[in-house]
Amino acid sequence: MSEVAEKMSPDPTKIGADAETVLDVQGLKRYFDVSPPFLNRLIERTDKAFLKAVDGIDFRIERGETFSLVGESGCGKSTVARLVVGLYSPTGGSVTFEGQEIGGLSRKELVPVRRRMQMIFQDPYASLNPRWRVEDIIAEPIRFFGLTNNNNETLQRVGELLQLVNLSPKDMEKYPHEFSGGQRQRISIARALASEPDFLVCDEPTSALDVSVQAQILNLMKDLQKRLNLTYLFISHNLAVVYHMSDHIGVMYLGRLAEVAPAKTLFEKPRHPYTKLLLDTIPDLDMTGRERVPVAGEVPNPINPPSGCAFHPRCPFANDRCKAERPEPIKMPDGAAVACHGVEEGRIPEGPISGIASQDI
Amino acid sequence: MADSKTIEKPIVEEHMGLFARIGDSFRRFLDGDIFYSFIHSPITVIAFVVTVICFVLAAFAPWLAPHNTNDIATLLLDNAELPPFWSSYTASWGEELHGRTEFLLGTDPDGRDVLSGIIFGMQVSLIVGFGSVILAMAIGITLGLISGYIGGKTDSVIMRIADIQLSFPAILVALLLFGGIKSVLPPAERQDLAIWVLILAIGVSNWVQFARTVRGSTMVEKSKEYVQAARVIGLHPILIMIRHVLPNVMGPVLVIATINLALAIITEATLSFLGVGVPPTEPSLGTLIRVGQQYLFSGFWWMTIFPALALVVLALSVNLLGDWLRDALNPKLR
Amino acid sequence: MADPLLKVENLRIEFPTRRGTLVAVDDISLHINKGEVLGVVGESGAGKSLTGASIIGLLEPPGRIAAGQILLDGKRIDNLPYEKMRQIRGREIGAIFQDPLTSLNPLYSVGFQLIETIQTHLPMDKQQARQRAIDLLAEVGIPAPERRIDHYPHQFSGGMRQRVVIALALCANPKLIIADEPTTALDVSIQAQIIALLKRLCRDHGTAVMLVTHDMGVIAETADRVAVMYAGRIAEIGPVKEVIKDGKHPYTHGLMGSIPILGHDTEKLTQIEGAMPRLTDIPTGCAYNPRCPKVFDRCYRDRPDLLDAGTTRAACWLYDDDAKAAAAVTGETAHV
Known part of the structure; x- marks a missing residue:
């Protein structure tokens, strides 16, 4: 040195x-x-x-x-x-x-x-x-x-x-x-x-x-x-x-942290639907021929954000609780923290989001 | 980039000295776009040459003027009311008066050389012009920087004052100020201080344009990241304004200053023409025109036409320079 | 193979300045087939946008086409008078630019602008044109187009605005769309939507697209073939998969290595030393020679043409066999 x-x-x-x-x-x-x-x-x-x-x-x-x-x-x-x-x-x-x-x-x-x-x-x-x-x-x-x-x-x-x-x-x-x-x-x-x-x-x-x-x-x-x-x-x-x-990554959405996790964990095992969405939108430079089915919708106006979980209007798993109650980050055993009712209740399936959330483009 | 690269002893011995730096800056200027656009605009070059001649004449008036018109002792009534050297006219008492090369542009009723009068008058006009522009710049830049950088209520207050002042014609503001200040001065000093009062009045009446321009540019520069970097270092806001923002807002200020110089010269002439400016003992171009125009109908046209021409040429040249500067500094028009 | 839709031959774009003439695009040739998406990728200053602008006849003065020709359907379009070119623009070639906000006039409703464009190019009355405008908006995925058609550009979000711009480009069913950085100003999730939309529309309408971008990811997703530009020249051109996975030109190779890829754990990214030369000092021979790790004598002397490099064509002397070299040398002496 x-x-x-x-x-x-x-x-x-x-x-x-x-x-x-x-x-x-x-x-x-x-x-x-x-x-x-x-x-x-x-x-x-x-x-x-x-x-x-x-x-x-x-x-x-x-x-x-x-x-x-x-x-x-x-x-x-x-x-x-x-x-x-x-x-x-x-x-x-x-x-x-x-x-x-x-x-x-x-x-x-x-x-x-x-x-x-x-x-x-x-x-x-x-x-x-x-x-x-x-x-x-x-x-x-x-x-x-x-x-x-x-x-x-x-x-x-x-x-x-x-x-x-x-x-x-x-x-x-x-x-x-x-x-x-x-x-x-x-x-x-x-x-x-x-x-x-x-x-x-x-x-x-x-x-x-x-x-x-x-x-x-x-x-x-x-x-x-x-x-x-x-x-x-x-x-x-x-x-x-x-x-x-x-080493660590925090995913932000409308002024809040959706998910914080070690980098590898976040990419290998994304939990929050928004993280999954972001990962799905990354162009495929490995040329695997994977067809992306992008999720519809856009980031809402931050002056007037949606109630409850700010991501709920774009989230395919949103239910009434997501619309009403703001999720707080929950610690995961592997060091991640996720702010999502769905993850807490275990109703977010593993794997990419796009298959489930295909919408008209 | 090889990360194995070790850090050698840096070479700072070759650091440029001050003169090398000035030379370097000058080379950059000659090579730059501004100089290029200058030499490729003949009108600007002519305006520049005329302006420089006026400045030099005014600066060295006591040496360059053929006669010292301010020295009453040298005036001879024999030389009064002479026409320009190439012409002649019949005086009221029937004598045929011929112009003399000694008085190129003729003389006034007191026997003052008109050309010398113009040169000395230009000196006064330029002193008032420069003085008032510098004053207006100082006030305008300071308030503009503060207004743009701090923003909020400070900004509102300063800009509302500017708006109010702007709703009166500048000449009216200058007239009021001039009258007001003069009236509180002791009568003995009114004559001597007239020039300074005039500078103050015109300067104060013209700061708004500077303040507005500087405020606008400051708000643009303030949001740039180099200003934020200075804030992250922890520099005092005043230092940031002076060291970082000010040099970057000077371009438009220079343009306005040039155009305002022409404006100030004309304002001064107007005030002097109206009789409220500098006293006839130390005449400016405006005073000369005013005094001369009283004799216009007596046929002594040269007493007012030549000072008026000088005023037009001076103001026009300075204005053309300002116009060119505005275009040259605006990358969109280049 | 059928004749290509667009053919650019030996295009050279110059900028006269007081310090001499800058050559921003230097002798490039490419073609686009009907219904094909050609990606043109390169770093800023590579001349990719100028190439696109020259094809739609929107080269900003003092830039000018100094040599070469552009053929659309076999007809030259680079030397057409302004009025003729204006008719081709919109009717035959559509354009999508980076910033959707500046491509739309903020003073007119989206419908007005669409209808105006439709009526300029197609023989339709107001009612028909309005219906077509609504259909187009629906096609580009704008919800409730009957209502949205009367809205003004500022009432749309960035992504929706870019959809409107695409609808505007599609008004007269052009054969070719020049899309200059269509997704650069958009957020990643919106980018994906616009790319998917562009792909679907081209498939449905059989429109060819020249996609100009600096983003390899967009190219990988969208293009059939790709031209990699460097310092005003084409470094490599070929099928997108081959160029991206196995670039033959050292520049392509370096460029791909310098992009961080998700899931690839590399401690250090491949790094191309230096920066692209300024237009004022492009080196002789191959423009990439100061940065190339595989450089040899010839690269400093002669400028390489696009040579066969297996699956792609690369402007690199590495792919020159002796016979070709000999031919090139005699060709040069003939020139001199």
Whole structure:
């Protein structure tokens, strides 16, 4: 392992009794006020409207592992990412990072936490300030946290970080527009690593990239994770990518977790009907000739979600209880947690969903 | 990517110095699209050259103007009411007056050289123009950044004030401000401070456009991920606004500033023409036009036509530059 | 075999810029048979969308077709005047684009837009056209089409909107549909629905489809044959199963290896080094040579044509036997 990598691995003295859990999220909620302006409400006599982007989710992430959140657009996965890094403050619930509750902390109080927790963004074209040189972009966290003594050290460090993500130290003189999407994402990763964090929140880090570049970035992220003992919260809509990257996966639907399970379990033995649906929709690159029969319906409007289990209008197994009562996650013996009345009552058959739920397309 | 690759000592000795950087930036500019669109637009090049000539004349007026029109001691009544050098006319007392090359564009009733008057007048016009634009920019950018970045109630309050101000014509606002401020000043200082009061009045009357533009761009930039990245690092919002957002909203601001410069020069001329601007002892182009037009019917056309032409040429050139800048900075029109 | 429906021969698309002419699509040839789905896959900037746009005559200036020809049913369509091309567009060739929101005019109801398109291309009165519009909406799986026909685009969800766009493309029963990233803007579960719909419609109507996408999964599900594009050229073309399972061109091979696949436990994905060259500096010889693990001298010198590589055709000197090589060399000297 290199000199830098050693420097960046977590300080062993800090690992206390509860240190194995890096992030613990309990009952996390975030509502957005999407009401029309006060005057409109007064005239139209409408109530305040809230978008329940995240509506009570629990999960924990152990050190060195990758926990992924997967789901369709509007399911709230990106909101969770922003709640965790403190870009949004939670409406309810708690986010505990390395034993410290960070939910309601002010910007100043969050500073020491943020050095250890950074974020990688989706769009490599928007995540780097176009007017800044790469060296200033990567040096910003170093300078902000005062991690070096003088400018030469800072530049030295920027060079090391660029090498860490397989770019050349000479690239620090350039501007972001001189790089391709994949290279920009590397710069983004270098910036995220600049403050020597041990936890990275990755919000769709490869969904704007071409597949061959995606492979480079995913390999790099796995490589860095091993070398620097990083912990990832990985957000993606791509199940195959998530499967490739993760140790644990949480499937989100309309602001709630439908199922949380170890990656292998989730794919080999999906329990929640929504998980089954998602797995069925993955194109068949093995060319087995499997005909997919997609499930009809679309994600409902999150401002006005269905009652009970939010998935019930699309679920072929829904009954009256599903329409009325919101399911809570139930722990399974193999470490999975599923929020489904059907699973609890044992009325969800094993195997793919599509055969049962074939509908007109 | 080979993961076995070890990290070598980085090469930072070759780090660019400040001058190399400026050179580098300049090379980038010459190679860039903006410079290209500039040299391929003849009208813009002409406007640029005219503007630069005006600026240089104004900046070095005491050295470049043939006569110092502000120095009353040099004025001779013998030189009064001379026509431009190529023409002649019969004065009221029957004498035939010929233009002299000493006074290229003729003289006014006090014997001031019109050309020199224009050059000095341009200086005043440009000082007021630049001063008020800088003031309007400072107010507009600050309020726009705050409004766009913080949003919510702050945004509502600032933007409602802007709306209210916008419902009055800018010239009226400037007129009111000018009158108001002048009336509270001690009479002795009114003359000396007139220019500054004028700058203040025009500047304050023009901030809204800057604020609105900056607010809009700020809201766009704020939602971009590089701003979020800075927030994740934990930077103070004011630092984020200044370091990250501001440089990225300056493009449209520059366009408005240029067009507003032309506007401010005309506003100043209008105010001076109405007699509320700078005093005749330190005339601007507007003052020259006002003073000159009193003699228009006496046949002394040069006293007002030449300053008016100078005003039109200056304002038009600056405006054309602004138009070009707007197109050049807008990737959709390129 | 019958004559192909669409034939693209030696198509070259150029963008004149002040820094010289960029060649975005460089000498590509392909054909689509009646009722066939040809997938065109490639990374961004590979020229796949431009190829599609040039076929429907919607190449954005300053881009222009610099060489080659496009034949529909044996007739050239690349040099038609605008008005003629407009008639072919919609009547003979339909188009589906990535973003359903921008393909529909938000100011008019869905029915108005459908009826207008139908009446432009088919001799129908208003009543007949309306009936056809309702039938089309029903066919693309929009529930209660009699009611929905008078709704505006914003009243439809993303998936439903894309169905409307498909209905719009089908209005005049075209022989060919150019579908440019039709599922990219949609969620995975909706993607599957749209793909299934597209497949069913083409089967029922015998419509040929050129499916332009960056998503190998969509191609694998939908296409009969696939053309893999790289830096404005076709790297490999062949039956979809062969190309995906056993790509002959090193690029295809690398591309497939770089896609994470569910249930495959690979610690590391196959990685293609570097990135696709910018149009300003495409290397001489084979455009893939800087990234190719199997590169040899010839790849730096000569640009390979599509060569027989068993089940597929690949633009790679690996599949050139000596005889062909000799022919190519003499051909070159003749050129020089």
